Amino acid sequence: MAQKEYAGKVIELDDNGYFTNPDQWTKEMAKEMAKENGEELTDKHFEILEFIREKIKSGQSLTIRSIGKSGITDIKSFYKLFPGAPLKKATLYAGVSKPSSCV
Amino acid sequence: MAEEVKHPLKKVLMICAKGSLEDVLATLVMANGAVMEGIETKVFFTFFGLDGITKKRLNKLHTATVGNPAMRMPGGLPFPTWLGSIPGVEAGVSAMMKKQIEDLDIPKVDEFLEMIVAGGGEIFACKLAADMFKLKKEDLIDEVKDIITIGEFYEMADGLQTQIIFT
Numbered sequence: 001m002a003q004k005e006y007a008g009k010v011i012e013l014d015d016n017g018y019f020t021n022p023d024q025w026t027k028e029m030a031k032e033m034a035k036e037n038g039e040e041l042t043d044k045h046f047e048i049l050e051f052i053r054e055k056i057k058s059g060q061s062l063t064i065r066s067i068g069k070s071g072i073t074d075i076k077s078f079y080k081l082f083p084g085a086p087l088k089k090a091t092l093y094a095g096v097s098k099p100s101s102c103v
Numbered sequence: 104m105a106e107e108v109k110h111p112l113k114k115v116l117m118i119c120a121k122g123s124l125e126d127v128l129a130t131l132v133m134a135n136g137a138v139m140e141g142i143e144t145k146v147f148f149t150f151f152g153l154d155g156i157t158k159k160r161l162n163k164l165h166t167a168t169v170g171n172p173a174m175r176m177p178g179g180l181p182f183p184t185w186l187g188s189i190p191g192v193e194a195g196v197s198a199m200m201k202k203q204i205e206d207l208d209i210p211k212v213d214e215f216l217e218m219i220v221a222g223g224g225e226i227f228a229c230k231l232a233a234d235m236f237k238l239k240k241e242d243l244i245d246e247v248k249d250i251i252t253i254g255e256f257y258e259m260a261d262g263l264q265t266q267i268i269f270t
Contacts, residue, residue, distance in 0.1 A: 061208060064135075064218065065210055065214075065218065066208065068221075074221070075217075075218055075221040075222060076221040076222075079221065079223060083141075084141035085139060085140050086139070086222075088139075088140075101208075102132060103132065103136075103207075103209050
């Protein structure tokens, strides 16, 4: 268990740097996390982060496919918005746990 | 003790040579998984694996019910080989497999290939096998980047931290 300060608050993180308590999350924290990777979050990014948070909160499984069908973005743009490993990165910024799905 | 230096996978090349539903899906799950991790991914379809990228066939792949010792009845009883040879049984089993796969939010073959390409993965067809099955570029889905030789495929394995996987 690790701790880190985001937006002036001490946050509990798991070994991979993911939030252990999604309720601690704020938009400011997401911006700070993105900044660490040299990235700037836009409204589009936040729409996706909110979608992910809702999905996780309601206990549904999160897949890249479900994000592609969210109506917010298609899969191609999702990869562009969160370059590298998009689902891992988006869940990290969304303050939820690391994705456990294979698709 | 010195810290262990890790060299994460950067590029993966996959070869899909079999055309049953689960063989093609196994390749696609691994390829899509690699794309999702940000790993450069290239998939080469050859021999019966070509069914997985052939327009007329890719969404009609079947699960083999004969010669598959791991096959079980729903509930776990062994699935006798003679049962699998009865007309219609293979179609029924394949439909059941497709339903269960769908329930796990695993897409159909065509959508899966679109997802891989959308994420930057590349799909190739084997020239030798395409010639053998008399398949042309227009018989294959649009996502196929090119029909190439195995030599050209190996040439793409040109970096450190690169792996080739045969499924």
